[in-house]
Amino acid sequence: MDNTLVPEVLQMIGEVIPEGVxxxxxxxxxxxxYQPSSSIDLKISPGDRVRVGSATYKALKVKEKVASQVESRVFGVxxxxxxxPVIRQGQVETCITAIYSLQMMPAVVSRPNPAFLVGRDENGWLPISMQDILYVSSNDGRTMLHTAAGSFANKYSLSELAHILPCDQFVRCHRSYFVNVQAIRFIHPHFHSTFLLELKDKQKTRxxxxxxxxxxxxxxxxF
Structure with a gap:
């Protein structure tokens, strides 16, 4: 894109994008x-290559608008x-990305807000309330919802659940886990700046x- 157009483009963007983006x-x-905000700064510099897994990368790949939560492994946060993306004659000319902090998400984007997820065991399917889910795990492509009453299979991947789980209640703590912060009893320091979360169930699951x-x-x- 002609860099002389950047100020004009930003002026138009500023009219529709809220402060803090x-x-x-x-x-x-x-x-x-790149224009950082007071709410979130990915430390991008002009000339940096588009990183695999970023929202910009996804939009460039499919050549259409993408709204996506991006994990911390891409930019550190x-x-x-x-x-x-702006496409002319089938080619991407430029791509404009609005970057929101997760705390701003509910106010600026429409996202699913179900009161429950459906789990399955050998007897059938069970609607499980969000507050009853202690944590969510994934192993060998199988997602499990863990509750005080037992563990149940769920059809969604963790990437899909990132857009479904309430962002003020569940946090990604590992590539294979989401945890319900209300279910955390204690946070134990572990090696290399990591942690083990002791949960409030009878087994004191970690x-x-x-x-x-x-x-x-x-x-x-x-903290």
């Missing part, structure tokens, strides 16, 4: 402009990105917080 503009391969998610986990809980 960062803006990134890519020419398809690399970022040509999780965020919600809305990316819109769920790991990996190094990749430790920073965003601490930010979410404020």
């Amino acid at each position: 960062s803006i990134a503009i890519s020419d398809g391969a690399q970022y040509v402009y 999780p965020y919600y990105g809305v990316s819109v 769920v790991p917080v990996s190094q990749s998610y430790a920073g965003s986990f601490r930010q979410f809980l404020g």
Whole structure:
């Protein structure tokens, strides 16, 4: 994209994007402009290549608008990105991404807000209230909802559940786990700046917080 158009584009974006949202503009391969906000800063610099897994990358790949929650492994902090590619004659000319902090998500995007998830065991299906879910795990492509009454299979992947679970109640703490923060009894320090979460069930189940998610986990809980 012609960089002389950036101020004009940003002026138009500023009229529809709320304060506290960062803006990134890519020419398809690399970022040509980045405007951080007070709410979230991905530390992007003009000339940086578009990172695999980012909202911009996803939009460039499918050549259409993408709204996606992005894990902390991509930029070091999780965020919600809305990316819109500008396509001319079948080719992406530029891509504009609005970057929201997860705390801003409920106010700026429409997302599912179910009161329960459906779990399955050998007897059939069971609606499970969100507050009854202690944690969610994934192993070999199988997602499990863990409650005080038992564990139940669920059809969604963890990536899909990232858009469904209440973001003020569940936090990603590991590539294989989401935890209900209301179910945490105690946070134990572990090696290499990681943690073990002791839950409130009778078994005092322990769920790991990996190094990749430790920073965003601490930010979410404020310690």
